[in-house]
Amino acid sequence: MSVDLATVKRVARLSRIAVTDEEAERMMGELNGILGFVEQLSEVDVSGVEPMTSVTPITMRQREDAVTDGDKAADVVANAPNADQNFFLVPKVVE
Amino acid sequence: MTDLTSLTIAAARDKLKAREISAVELTESYLNAIDAANGALNAYVAVTPDKAIAMAKTSDARLAEGKGGALEGIPLGVKDLFATEGVHTQACSHILDGFQPKYESTVTGKLWGEGAVMLGKLNMDEFAMGSSNESSYYGPVVNPWKAEGSDEKLVPGGSSGGSAAAVAAHLCAGATATDTGGSIRQPAAFTGTVGIKPTYGRCSRFGIVAYASSLDQAGPIARDVRDAAILLKSMAGVDKKDTTSVDLPVPDYEAALGQSLKGMRIGIPKEYRLDGMPEEIEKLWAQGAEWLKDAGAEVVEISLPHTKYALPAYYIVAPAEASSNLARYDGVRYGLRAEGRDIADMYEKTRASGFGKEVQRRIMIGTYVLSAGYYDAYYLKAQKVRTLIKRDFENAFRAGVDAILAPITPSSAFAIGDKELAADPVKMYLQDVFTITLNLAGLPGISVPAGLDNKGLPLGLQVIGKPFEEETLFKTAHVIEQAAGTFSPKVWW
Numbered sequence: 001m002s003v004d005l006a007t008v009k010r011v012a013r014l015s016r017i018a019v020t021d022e023e024a025e026r027m028m029g030e031l032n033g034i035l036g037f038v039e040q041l042s043e044v045d046v047s048g049v050e051p052m053t054s055v056t057p058i059t060m061r062q063r064e065d066a067v068t069d070g071d072k073a074a075d076v077v078a079n080a081p082n083a084d085q086n087f088f089l090v091p092k093v094v095e
Numbered sequence: 096m097t098d099l100t101s102l103t104i105a106a107a108r109d110k111l112k113a114r115e116i117s118a119v120e121l122t123e124s125y126l127n128a129i130d131a132a133n134g135a136l137n138a139y140v141a142v143t144p145d146k147a148i149a150m151a152k153t154s155d156a157r158l159a160e161g162k163g164g165a166l167e168g169i170p171l172g173v174k175d176l177f178a179t180e181g182v183h184t185q186a187c188s189h190i191l192d193g194f195q196p197k198y199e200s201t202v203t204g205k206l207w208g209e210g211a212v213m214l215g216k217l218n219m220d221e222f223a224m225g226s227s228n229e230s231s232y233y234g235p236v237v238n239p240w241k242a243e244g245s246d247e248k249l250v251p252g253g254s255s256g257g258s259a260a261a262v263a264a265h266l267c268a269g270a271t272a273t274d275t276g277g278s279i280r281q282p283a284a285f286t287g288t289v290g291i292k293p294t295y296g297r298c299s300r301f302g303i304v305a306y307a308s309s310l311d312q313a314g315p316i317a318r319d320v321r322d323a324a325i326l327l328k329s330m331a332g333v334d335k336k337d338t339t340s341v342d343l344p345v346p347d348y349e350a351a352l353g354q355s356l357k358g359m360r361i362g363i364p365k366e367y368r369l370d371g372m373p374e375e376i377e378k379l380w381a382q383g384a385e386w387l388k389d390a391g392a393e394v395v396e397i398s399l400p401h402t403k404y405a406l407p408a409y410y411i412v413a414p415a416e417a418s419s420n421l422a423r424y425d426g427v428r429y430g431l432r433a434e435g436r437d438i439a440d441m442y443e444k445t446r447a448s449g450f451g452k453e454v455q456r457r458i459m460i461g462t463y464v465l466s467a468g469y470y471d472a473y474y475l476k477a478q479k480v481r482t483l484i485k486r487d488f489e490n491a492f493r494a495g496v497d498a499i500l501a502p503i504t505p506s507s508a509f510a511i512g513d514k515e516l517a518a519d520p521v522k523m524y525l526q527d528v529f530t531i532t533l534n535l536a537g538l539p540g541i542s543v544p545a546g547l548d549n550k551g552l553p554l555g556l557q558v559i560g561k562p563f564e565e566e567t568l569f570k571t572a573h574v575i576e577q578a579a580g581t582f583s584p585k586v587w588w
Contacts, residue, residue, distance in 0.1 A: 001472070003463065015418065015462040016425070017455055018443035027459060030520055034460055037521045038407040038473070044480050051478035052485065055295045055309065055537025056562065060338050075197040079429035088427050091438045 118168025167210030190449025200302025218257030228256025277530025284555030418461025
């Protein structure tokens with residue numbers, strides 16, 4: 001499978017990465033190179049094989065359903081590029 | 096008096112305990128060495144001298160009372176991927192511009208708990224994506240090794256290139272690193288250092304900036320096998336904050352050194368013998384097998400038939416997980432923000448200017464293979480192939496093999512700005528052909544220097560083991576180290 005320019009632009013949009021036409025052209029070549037490389041997997045017969053979900057056969061631990069952390073609003077926003085009174089500020093979303 | 100930076104962790108530990116040297120003296124020696132070398136090597140992206148001296152003073156006070164942890168007063172470097180409270184943590188990306196976490200990663204917290212001293216943060220490929228350290232926002236690290244008679248600057252490997260270079264150049268006693276596809280073992284091989292990627296789940300991933308969560312694992316890079324064993328002991332262990340960390344006792348890895356290999360069976364995977372592999376690597380591999388035989392092990396050929404499919408499977412699984420993990424960098428909660436006309440435009444511009452080319456490429460591939468209509472063909476297929484790769488190893492172990500001996504890299508260190516590699520991402524990916532299978536199977540592997548090539552550059556061998564049998568790796572690698580010796584670059588910086 002290979003991707004065309006329109007697909008590259010659609011994937012960039014899904015990835016939330018702005019690309020110029022020139023960059024999309026370049027990426028198309030690179031992505032097709034990588035997709036061509038991974039194409040080798042089609043040679044492998046995987047019928048009856050379960051997909052891997054965990055490399056370790058250990059079941060996930062559960063912890064008590066209790067609050068063990070929190071009350072750190074100032075810490076949470078400390079690294080925000082734009083914050084006010086412990087809120088993240090973003091461009092207007094609703095008109 | 097000899098230069099204190101020439102001491103291994105084991106040697107410095109003994110001298111500190113005996114109060115022959117102080118932690119402050121030792122730390123100052125390293126800070127001076129960093130000052131003198133970092134302009135040339137670019138191994139550190141942030142040095143924390145005040146913090147280092149304060150920690151060293153605390154260590155001296157503890158040592159004076161006859162107390163102190165396993166690493167009391169030992170100065171370490173930390174890969175920029177580990178969250179360090181109040182200190183530069185950017186995964187060497189522009190998108191985490193100015194990020195200083197309010198929390199500490201579990202692994203570094205454990206090291207400080209044992210008394211280690213932090214010297215600063217080490218350069219790496221952006222978000223650990225790369226095999227040459229050239230994708231760092233802070234520029235490439237220069238390998239302390241140079242080919243004989245050449246002044247060409249070489250890469251230290253990647254992604255833990257800063258860690259490996261700093262250890263090789265004696266700019267820290269040891270370093271933390273991480274390995275998603277070979278990022279501990281390949282740079283260790285390129286710099287003549289020892290690196291171990293432990294079993295998935297051996298070390299907590301809490302506070303390590305995520306790349307591909309099902310593959311990422313932390314481990315040390317050190318000057319010799321003993322130092323690596325000392326560091327891993329303090330880094331490993333279960334953690335409530337990482338449910339994939341495993342609740343098994345952490346053995347005294349150092350105690351495994353010097354144990355006999357008698358009765359051990361070592362597998363040589365025939366699929367790792369690649370067409371066009373340099374003869375020197377083939378010879379070194381055969382030499383390694385001889386050393387293990389001399390130490391009493393039996394060496395047998397084994398087959399891992401799905402080896403060639405590991406790289407393509409990785410380049411689906413890792414980008415898929417990365418595209419999901421890196422969705423959090425949106426210009427809202429931390430790091431860089433580029434203004435835009437609306438919120439979507441802000442996201443897109445922030446991510447376009449904050450992520451480097453290789454990171455963008457992997458996010459794009461990941462987004463594509465997970466997009467509607469392609470999930471089964473790519474991601475699900477790759478996860479099935481992953482099951483087969485793991486099964487290959489399980490079959491070998493079930494047939495009585497205790498450990499596997501393999502090369503680490505298809506070549507010694509290459510030049511910074513290598514045109515052929517820069518022009519074709521897939522060529523660069525092939526650097527990891529011998530290392531990536533272990534990440535897919537979750538197995539531990541150690542990289543140990545085994546000799547120099549005809550250019551005078553270090554080459555390593557890899558010992559691969561069963562899950563949670565890192566002790567086997569340490570004792571086997573120690574035999575190779577005893578036979579091969581250790582290797583240090585000539586100081587030119």
